[in-house]
Amino acid sequence: MDALDVARWQFGVTTVYHFLFVPLTIGLSVLVAILQTMWHRTGNERYLKLTKFYGKLFLINFAMGVVTGIVQEFQFGMNWSDYSRFVGDVFGAPLAIEALVAFFLESTFIGLWIFGWDRLPKRAHLASIWAAAIGTNLSAYFILAANSFMQNPVGYRINADTGRAELTDFPAVLTNKVALITFPHTLAGSFLVAGSLVTAVGLWHVIRNRGSADTGAYRFATKFGSWVVLVASAAVLFTGDIQGKIMTDVQPMKMAAAEGLYTTESPASFSVLTVGSLDGSREVFAIKIPYLLSYLGTGDPNGTVHGINDLQAQYATQYGAGSYTPIIPVTYWSFRFMIAFGMAAGAIALLVLWSQRKGRTPSSKWLLRAGLAMPVLPLLANSFGWIFTEMGRQPWIVFGEMLTRNGVSRSVSLAEVLTSFTAFTLIYATLAVIEVKLLLRYAKAGVPDVSEQPPTDDTDDAERPLAFAY
Template sequence: MDALDVARWQFGVTTVYHFLFVPLTIGLSVLVAILQTLWHRTDDERYLKLTKFYGKLFLINFAMGVVTGIVQEFQFGMNWSDYSRFVGDIFGAPLAIEALVAFFLESTFIGLWIFGWDRLPKRAHLASIWVAAIGTNLSAYFILAANSFMQNPVGYRINPDTGRAELTDFVAVLTNKVALITFPHTLAGSFLVAGSLIVAVGLWHVIRNRDSADTGAYRFATKFGSWVVLVSSALVLFTGDIQGKIMTEVQPMKMAAAEGLYTTESPASFSVLTVGSLDGSREVFAIKIPYLLSYLGTGDPNGTVHGIDDLQAQYASQYGAGSYTPIIPVTYWSFRFMITFGMAAAAIALLVLWSQRKGRTPTSRWLLRAGLVMPVLPLLANSFGWIFTEMGRQPWIVFGEMLTRNGVSRSVSLTEVLASFTAFTLIYATLAVIEFKLLVRYAKAGVPDLTPAPVDDTTDDAERPLAFAY
């Protein structure tokens, strides 16, 4: 074990942990805005209660996401300074716009939304949550544009004197074909997570508090969340199909590694399950779907999918001696876990809708247990999707331009990286406990009571302190 290994583990752990909050924030921001819009248009008190209820869960998650996200930027300078120097001219523009425009847009208008209840005009207050949601999604796009450069470098040149990548076409970076499909795919996955949380919390209250006066609100929440899950699942599959074809075009090794395909095949089958050697080079038993891998990779059921061995020989000839093959068990199983967990969430959403058909009230404790597990499934699907995306690119940190081992900080010792890795892991574990307890506490509390509190007429409204109106 050396500093490179620990630096990669640290970045992986902190990134996966941070991304637990990102999709929930992206999805909930829009869904809460939709709920408030329904209240604005109908004056139905159910929608107002649900807006404030899920809005509180959104704010808890947003705050934790901001805290954990700050660490990501520090790591570039801490453990990956050579990478930062190489790619800084490219990353600087989209990340600066993300911070100065998108993040400040969402944080400013979230503040207006939090403290603007009964102070801002109704339409202005509704607009504030929509602007915050737009800012959240814009933030995601600029970050994904930067990440997509690592997958498919465009709009740059290599300075022969400094060895750095220099930006030549900012529009090309923003319109990178990898970014253009990764963004909707990520959004669909985010709505899958947010919809699952809405279903889980609503279903818990429907089953456990059947006689509550707010049962109607919870029943609507479970149906609303279930439809969000089903629609977003379909969008995940649609955008994922396009993403797979683009991935095969720009990173054919990643598609080969996803299947553990060592020899070039036409047509190529997709294995649902394979038993064999750990690296996938020897197959003992496999359940395969004929033609599927060819279709996923090329759009043609008879298309050619290049194998690992041929691609390794091609890359060795093009880039020099060395291994250009990612860790096959990681890519193979992360790809399948991503699909399996996402489909499982959609299946539970179907069961929830079926349990409430024709006005029925669900009572099954098995359904309740499935509902409580439901938010975890798309979170795992998102995490495994990103593990596949990043690990499948290895050994490149910027595909075709910079190897991961060349991006690590040369002045950082193994002891220093171990110390920061241990500290971050302990801090993040503590934050995980806090986040979980806060979400569970406020989810169990249920929708708020909207009965107006007594007003002290002796105090001028302008002198009253701002209140967290939830």
């Protein structure tokens, strides 16, 4: 074990942990805005209750996401200084805009939304949550644009004198075809997570607090969340199909590794199960669906999909001697876990809707247990998706331009990286306990009493003191 191994583990652990909060924040910000819009248009009290209820869960998650996200930027300079030096001119531009524009937008208007319930006019307060939601989604786009440069570098040139990548076409970075499809795919995954949480919490209250005055609100939340999950599941499949074709074009090794495809095939079969040799160089046993991989990768059932061994030989000739193959079991299984967990959440949502058909009230304990598992399933799907995305790019930190081993800080010792890794792991474990306890406490508490509603007209009450609405 050396500093490179620990630095990779540290960045991987902190990134996956941070991304547990990101999709819920992205999706829930929009769902809360929709619920408040429904209250604004109808005046129905149950929508106000659900807005404040899920808004509280959103704020808890948002705060935790901000805390854990700050660590990521420090690691670029501390553990990956050679990478930052090489790509900082390109990578820094979208991240700077994300911080100065998108994050400023979401954080400012979230503050207005929190403290503005009894101060802002009704329309202005509604606009603040929509502005925060837009800022959250813009933030995601700029970060994904930066990451997409690592997957498919565009809009740059290499300065031969400095050995650095220099930005030449910023619009090309923002319109990178990888970013253009990764963004809607990530949004769909985020709504899958948010819809699952809304469904799970609503279903728990429908079954455990049957006959309460707020049963109608919980029933609506359950159906609303389930439909969001189903629509998001369809969007994930649609965008994932397009993403697979783009990935085959710009990162053929990643697609080959995802399928355990060792030799070039035309047509290529989709692997349901593949067992490879211990050295990862050949297929030993496989169960396949004919033509499917060719269609997923190229759009043509008879299309050619290049295999791992052929691509390895090509890259060795193009980039020099060395292994350009990712860890096949990791990419192969993370790809399948991503799909399986996402589909499981959609199946449970369909079951929840079926249980409430024609006004029926669900009562099954098994359904309740499945419903409570719903938020975890898309979180796992998102996590495995990112593991696949990043591990499938290896050994490149910037595909075709810089190897991961060349991006690590040369002046940072193993002991220093190990110390920070241990500290972050312990801190994150503590934060995880706090996050789960807060979410469970406020989710069990149920919708709030809204008998004292904020002003319904568009006038500002200057006499009211500034107050935290939660």
